[in-house]
Amino acid sequence: MATKKLWLFVLWGLVMASALGVVHTTHQSRVLTAQLEQAQRYRDELRYEQERLLLERGAWSAYSRIEQVAKEKLEMHAPGPSERVLVSKN
Template sequence: MSRGALLLALATLATALSVIEIRHENRLLFAELQRLRQERDALNTEWEQLLLEEGAWSQHRRIEQMARKRLDMQTPGREQIVVVHAPAGSP
């Protein structure tokens, strides 16, 4: 085998090994990308749920604040609370 052919064979082998390494790294990076996308989607879903929950809680807080300020309402004390028991057999 001539020196030129040997160099060509070595260059071809080096190129093939580089292609294999790059394709393997590409697969690993793609798998990581997919995992990160799933994590992002899960975090977006959680964020949307938290926003809905915040909206529900802030609405109750706002109603309570308005009742206290505008209507001068207060939470009743223990002595003001009356428990009414329904008669047996009523729905």
């Protein structure tokens, strides 16, 4: 009879350990899922930022923008016929 009680106690302990393992695993799964969602949101924000920066770079490097900056800030102009110099290959 004592061995049956001992086996029952051991089995009960194993069931409790298994239940605690399930609870721990479920909690870890939820934590990792939340971290994954947060990382995916951050990834999406970075993609949006990258697209915005690519558009901005395209706008800043457009020929009309470069020409405008050259004229206004650098006071450059297209050379006239008298300012052109021809250089031969030889």
